[in-house]
Amino acid sequence: MQYAFILGRVYTLSLAEILKVLQALGVGHKILACSPEVVVIETDKALKPEELQPRLGGVIKIIRLFDTFQKKGKEFPSQVLGSYFTFKRIKEYFHEYSGKKQFGVSIYSLDPTVRFREEAQRVAFLIKKVLQDETQSVRAVLPQFPSQALTSVQVNENHILEKGAEVVVISGNQRLFIGKTITVQNYEDYGRRDYQRPARDEKVGMIPPKVAQTMINFAQPLKPLDYILDPFCGCGTVLQEAIYMGYRAIGADLEQKMVENSEKNLEWFRNRYHVSPGRYKLFKSNAAEISIILPNYQVAAVVTEGTLGPIYSKLPKKPEMTENFKTLSKLYDQVFKEFKKFLTEGARVVICLPAYKVSATDYAFLPDLDFATQNGYTVLDPLPDFLVKKYRFLKVTERKSCVYDRRDQIVAREIVIFQYGTNDSNQVLTEDRNSNPAGEDENSELTENNGA
Ligand SMILES: C[S@@+](CC[C@H](N)C(=O)[O-])C[C@H]1O[C@@H](n2cnc3c(N)ncnc32)[C@H](O)[C@@H]1O
Numbered sequence: 001m002q003y004a005f006i007l008g009r010v011y012t013l014s015l016a017e018i019l020k021v022l023q024a025l026g027v028g029h030k031i032l033a034c035s036p037e038v039v040v041i042e043t044d045k046a047l048k049p050e051e052l053q054p055r056l057g058g059v060i061k062i063i064r065l066f067d068t069f070q071k072k073g074k075e076f077p078s079q080v081l082g083s084y085f086t087f088k089r090i091k092e093y094f095h096e097y098s099g100k101k102q103f104g105v106s107i108y109s110l111d112p113t114v115r116f117r118e119e120a121q122r123v124a125f126l127i128k129k130v131l132q133d134e135t136q137s138v139r140a141v142l143p144q145f146p147s148q149a150l151t152s153v154q155v156n157e158n159h160i161l162e163k164g165a166e167v168v169v170i171s172g173n174q175r176l177f178i179g180k181t182i183t184v185q186n187y188e189d190y191g192r193r194d195y196q197r198p199a200r201d202e203k204v205g206m207i208p209p210k211v212a213q214t215m216i217n218f219a220q221p222l223k224p225l226d227y228i229l230d231p232f233c234g235c236g237t238v239l240q241e242a243i244y245m246g247y248r249a250i251g252a253d254l255e256q257k258m259v260e261n262s263e264k265n266l267e268w269f270r271n272r273y274h275v276s277p278g279r280y281k282l283f284k285s286n287a288a289e290i291s292i293i294l295p296n297y298q299v300a301a302v303v304t305e306g307t308l309g310p311i312y313s314k315l316p317k318k319p320e321m322t323e324n325f326k327t328l329s330k331l332y333d334q335v336f337k338e339f340k341k342f343l344t345e346g347a348r349v350v351i352c353l354p355a356y357k358v359s360a361t362d363y364a365f366l367p368d369l370d371f372a373t374q375n376g377y378t379v380l381d382p383l384p385d386f387l388v389k390k391y392r393f394l395k396v397t398e399r400k401s402c403v404y405d406r407r408d409q410i411v412a413r414e415i416v417i418f419q420y421g422t423n424d425s426n427q428v429l430t431e432d433r434n435s436n437p438a439g440e441d442e443n444s445e446l447t448e449n450n451g452a
Contacts, residue, residue, distance in 0.1 A: 002065035014058030016382040017214045024220035053183035057213030065179035078122035101138040103164035106149035110172035152184040199261035212241040219301035219348040226300035231287035236262030252285040288334035291341040308354040333371040345421035352413035377418040
């Protein structure tokens with residue numbers, strides 16, 4: 001089975017999330033091609049995109065691929081697909097719909113330096129021609145150049161998946177994949193779970209629900225109803241997403257006001273999403289003493305946007321950063337020691353640490369992760385090393401963390417995955433690490449710059 005996943009803006013996190021989830025599901029998989037926009041994956045089992053999509057914060061669309069073509073260098077998709085569409089095939093692609101059919105075409109280029117002008121239009125013409133020969137009335141919704149692909153908003157607002165299909169072409173230099181979109185991200189629902197919450201506090205920083213989901217997926221494997229702890233819960237985003245994904249949540253914060261904010265938000269969420277009341281517990285506590293409130297809970301994982309120190313509107317001077325890092329390292333040393341009182345070997349701690357954005361591409365990070373590694377935790381790779389070497393546009397730091405960054409923020413988030421105890425070799429891919437399947441090394445030569 002072959003699938004393509006359209007990756008979110010912070011594509012390294014999106015790819016890492018997909019692979020962690022496939023691994024947790026026990027799905028053998030092999031990456032056939034990857035770009036900053038899309039990854040093509042062969043799996044040894046059928047996936048359930050409808051179940052996966054709402055819990056993969058970093059994935060924009062999930063596409064089932066039906067066919068692959070060998071292709072010569074600069075050949076255009078419409079040339080490769082010249083005689084591909086027949087009435088029978090289009091029937092396989094299109095959703096049964098009795099009214100006027102509506103379809104979309106999106107092209108994703110595996111090489112970001114190659115852009116196709118009018119190619120979606122030409123592929124749409126091939127489809128229309130077959131349908132009109134069958135006297136079917138049909139409308140095509142197409143991206144406007146320089147876009148080559150429809151956004152999830154366009155797919156949803158035009159009801160393309162219900163009234164027809166979104167035909168997706170993924171074009172590399174040597175291969176072309178074609179399939180149809182099965183699911184798109186429900187951007188409205190993510191927006192609601194972020195902005196419609198009654199208690200928001202921009203001053204302490206709030207993590208977007210999508211990123212909270214990605215972090216929870218980094219804590220896999222988890223079982224339904226496992227307890228996830230966020231000891232720096234703020235307004236409760238991680239807790240909310242943990243419950244949304246079928247787990248139970250324990251939240252704590254040093255500030256009573258924040259505990260109340262989480263309470264209000266989770267009450268709103270519980271009513272809005274019909275969740276039973278027993279799925280979460282909130283406490284006022286210092287994270288450095290959190291074990292006191294936990295005697296009755298078996299915590300499966302800690303997922304948290306830890307305190308980031310002061311929030312700035314302009315970059316602080318170096319001595320101030322150094323001082324903040326010192327204070328935080330001391331706190332995290334106490335906190336990671338505390339976690340050892342209740343975590344079992346192998347449990348994960350996924351945490352956001354502050355990263356000061358010193359230039360458009362550079363960050364000042366906490367100088368070391370000793371607060372965890374000297375306390376018996378191992379840093380896990382977000383992505384297997386061979387993939388990071390092969391697809392050089394992927395952005396993993398030397399100490400195996402990834403950065404989630406928003407243009408408007410001075411303090412970005414460095415996301416680190418720790419495991420309590422030694423590393424259990426966290427990646428089991430079916431991919432032969434030395435293979436070069438069908439020469440499909442698309443983009444492995446890209447550097448960080450042209451991939452960004
Ligand atoms: C960055 S905010 C977390 C925001 C949260 N992720 C959200 O989306 O709402 C960090 C939180 O840590 C809390 N905090 C700071 N020091 C703490 C400590 N020692 N123990 C527990 N909570 C603490 C702050 O009150 C703040 O609410």
